[in-house]
Amino acid sequence: MGFYFAQALTGLASASSLFLVAAGLSLIFGVTRVVNFAHGSLYMIGAYVAMDVIGLFGKVPGFWLALPVAALVSAVVGGLIEVTVLRRIYRAPEMFQLVATFAIVLIAQDVAEWIWGVADRFGPRAPGLSGVVTIFGERIPEYDLFLIAMGPITLFLLWLLFARTRFGVLVRAATQDREMAAALGVDQAKLFTAVFCLGAGLAGLGGAMQVPRDAVTLTMDLEIIAEVFVITVVGGMGSIPGAYLAAILISELNAFGILILPEITLIVAFAAMAVVLVIRPYGLLGRPPSAPETPPGPGIGTLRLPAKVWFGLLAVMMILPFFADDFMTVLIIDIMILGMFAMSLQFLMGPGGMVSFGHAAYFGVGAYGAALLVYHLDAGMGWALAVAPVAAAAAALFFGWFCVRLSGVYLAMLTLAAAQIVWAAATQMQGLTGGDDGITGVWPTKLFSDGTAFYYLALSFAVIAVIVLRQATRSPFGRALTAARDAPLRAEALGINVQNQQWMAFTLAGTVAGLAGGLYVFKKGSVFPDVLAIQQSVDALIMVLLGGVDVLAGALIGATTFVVLEDVFNQFEAWRSMLGGVILLIAMLAPGGMAGLGTLIRRRKAA
Amino acid sequence: MAEMMLQVAGLTAGYGPATVLHGLDFSLAQGDSMALLGRNGAGKSTTIKAIMGMVRREATDLRFEGQSLTRLPPQKIARLGVGYVPEERRIFPELTVAENLEVGRRPARSDAPEWPEKRLYDLFPELHAMRDRRAGRMSGGEQQMLTIARTLAGNPRILLLDEPAEGLAPVVLDRIADTVATLRDEGLTLLIAEQSLGFAAEVASRCVVLESGQIAHEGSMQELAADSALRDRLLSV
Structure with a gap:
């Protein structure tokens, strides 16, 4: 007692x-x-x-x-x-x-x-x-x-x-x-x-x-x-x-x-x-938030990359390894993996209208899913890469069920809490995950151990991610999702099950993030709880922010900028502050991101 | 023109990319009472909000007692003595009646009559009985009284009323109209955006009729009330 x-x-x-x-x-x-x-x-x-x-x-x-x-x-x-x-x-x-x-x-x-x-x-x-x-x-x-x-x-x-x-x-x-x-x-x-x-x-x-x-x-x-x-x-x-x-x-x-x-x-x-x-969706003593003063209008960026630009980009990417050195190849593989991760978040935030502060959870579950399979069951890379998105999807399905019941900052905070749970599990369940020591020695099969081969593997996965997310955005599902984002009540009145659509979007975004996580493990050969940490979630947000939240391609631009910036800043001791400074500048000066910057300039000129 | 209290010249304003008002000109002298009339969507409320600095304004010369309002934010405009009584009342529902009045309270000023608490409660005795009640639990009419009293607590020199008659029961409407007429008779300058011609006729002496964001007619309230053809042309739906 x-x-x-x-x-x-x-x-x-x-x-x-x-x-x-x-x-x-x-x-x-x-x-x-x-x-x-x-x-x-x-x-x-x-x-x-x-x-x-x-x-x-x-x-x-x-x-x-x-x-x-x-x-x-x-x-x-x-x-x-x-x-x-x-x-x-x-x-x-x-x-x-x-x-x-x-x-x-x-x-x-x-x-x-x-x-x-x-x-x-x-x-x-x-x-x-x-x-x-x-x-x-x-x-x-x-x-x-x-x-x-x-x-x-x-x-x-x-x-x-x-x-x-x-x-x-x-x-x-x-x-x-x-x-x-x-x-x-x-x-x-x-x-x-x-x-x-x-x-x-x-x-x-x-x-x-x-x-x-x-x-x-x-x-x-x-x-x-x-x-x-x-x-x-x-x-x-x-x-x-x-x-x-x-x-x-x-x-x-x-x-x-x-x-x-x-x-x-x-x-x-x-x-x-x-x-x-x-x-009580708004907490023990909370009230539903009053309607926002200015309803979210159409996004700033209207830049839509037409299919031929995507094909042009693909062509460049196909021949790039013939010109790039090893260092460049590795950097571009990084960009592709983080680009997939950022695109999945862009899909969630742009068409889905859901800001996630814990998207690393699904990237990390994908990564750990693949690594655990290899480490504990000695599975091959094929199996591991197949399991990564499935594991992430399951996690997204589970946490998403709770998250889509909320919106705005409530949702963002809940996603963060969900990610912290997974992170805590990864650090504390040492028997399974190795805790802070992580899991090492997860290398690709012989066929892909060569940098160029792995490059093409990453590229094909990235292409799949672009196609899936682009089609999802443009499909009736994506339209319904956007309708639900802009006017949830009206969308409900039209017969759209808003929560279900958002749940599916959450799961899809998680799945793609998981795929990226799976690739990431084999690229690095190891996984640590860092991939689940707040920093990782915020990195993805920064990429989306850098590129502009309104277009899928923005995430790729953002990922590219981010990887390059990080590479440059890493040489300095105060790289965190420098990154923070850049984010602050962008948030204050160019709220449409770089993709939105073009539109903004065009509009200024027109005015 | 120099002695005009509120001068509006070329008022152009709107929301986001949409322009609602296209170059309005009018002015009020001290002690004037003017009604802004017009059909739904003509720009009455937007005019009031534009004066208060609550919507986007462009190419406008707005002056209150000679001072330009064009670049001032709402709180600075309010502090100059411009009292705003919003559309749909917008009382603070979680605050009590007394607390709502406290939010509106501003220091006394030499150029406007002072409204201490007692005088507000004399004007609306109903409110005194409900001092400690949460404003959200009052009737529409009571809330309308509160929103006027709350603005008066700031000792304003001019009162901008946005659709004060909207959604009120006839008996409450009369009560509000009487009160506003009393304020006018005491010398308070009034600008009232109003849908109801009857209410406007009771409280205003002059009127401006808006049509699609432009002034379609300007004259005395009496003249408009007497001329049914003019009324039909400007206001009938």
Whole structure:
């Protein structure tokens, strides 16, 4: 009995930090409609700043000074991010906002590494709370009790702020109808900055509060963000009490889930999320999002590559190996594999209108499917490549069923959570997947071990992918999908089963991604959990963004640009920041991507 | 012309690629009350939204008390004393009545009458009884009162009303018309986009009739009310 009680208290203590970070994210989303990926970075900054303050002033009074200072520093950094970046992209499509905030994550990682170094840091116990109390015969850390109290205290203070102050009233008004609030003279720009500072400050405080419990690392930003996404989705985006409930629910499930399924606790959280979302699609205390202010119009890019251009491209690709050296050939194989991956995402996002932040799940399942077959069953490359898309399709079919029940950012966050599950499974199920050591020695059969032969294999797969996705886009299925994207209610009224169409599209996109993943394994000869990580999903998004989301060919242009950029940037230490900078520039300057750029220029000239 | 409060010259505006208004010219002096009339889709609401800076404007000279509004965002225009009462009320449904009024509140200004809370509740005693009720749970008529009161809380110098009579029961309509007429008599400048001729005749002295985004007629409200042939030509469907 006592043990379970102690376990429940541990869960409650973990919930507090998560709640603070999630409340900040939810708050920012409620007012600005931006899902701030960089929220994890602000949490990380809070933790590092707390360590610095403790280092400077000693444990006493350092630790107690660290909490407000960390909150303040994160708030200021958040304010700077809002003013310099987010303010410019409030009107951009969701994908751009998500990718732009991810670019900030990349830059923040470099800056954090530069300031604080790569070594993990371990904070001291909280002074005055370093002891334990005995409850029901179990020893409970005093600091846990402090954390448990911080949750309701913060909730109460936030409630006071929003219910009892003019600032709170204005924030709530702007959450419901920004345009109307502005027409009444409410200065949105200041309000948004203030809300962003507040949300960022909460994240920083959450980070500082974790210092006595966890190591401070450079990866804590993305580690927390997936969990926080789950909490905000379960609690209901924009609802702070919802975030508290969900933080407790998920933390308790984690605390007890670890007793049942010690290897894959995230699966428990995901299962909980799935149940909640099936019953309440907008979370425990969330509401359906109000209709977007400007309905999505026709895409910017109207560039459609006619068949003869595709054939021309194919002809060039056919003869290319005769002119390219080995290095070039390998680079082009990379481009083709990533191009297939990006095209499958383009299909999902363009015609399908579904932004996935976890598309790597299907690429990775394809890759692991092929690798596991070779490694454990000694299967040949043919079998492995056949199984890769099938395994990915099965995964997409499963996760897609949940995802298509939502739309917009909710869907994006759910896809990310799904990908994190698969990633966690790959890292934690060491017996099967080798964990972080991955699976190595997966080489193609003799016939394709030659670079040129493999090139033609990749090319033929890429051709199949182009044909399948192009035909799917232009088929009645693709038209129905686009109709469902532009006007879901009207499409329903016409007899289109929107969810079914989207489910099929999700599965098709997953299948093609899986095929790309299968090829990838044989090209690299190995697979690691990286192929399932957030970074991999974001890479695909960046490619689609670079090329333009409106055309299939955009994904290929994007993949080419991406591979070349990466090759160039890799020589520099700060390559992540450079990549982030490029993404920010594109998101702010050319929201149609490169394929859309042509249209944009033509339109400028015509005007 | 120099003493005109609101001057609109060559107002051209629209949504996305579509242009709805094609060069409107009109102006209001302090204390004027003007109705914008016209059939559905003539551009009445767009005119109001264009003045507020809520739709795309081009080739326009818009002036309020001599200051150009053309490049200002809605919140700056509102802060100059332009009060906007939106179409379909757009109250904040999750906020209480008192909180809705709080959102509209602006500091007192020397050049406009002040509307402290008490005066708003004197104008609409119904609202006082519902101060703590969530606005989303009020009737359409009550919401219409709230949306007017909310804008008045900003102590405006001019009131732009977008279809205030739309969807209201006749008895509520009379109540709103009386109130707006009172505001006019107290000297508040009014610009009202309206479908209902009866309502417009009660609250406005002048009118501009729009047709396909252009001014088809301009004159006194009395003249329009008296001339049924003119009315048929301009407004009958």
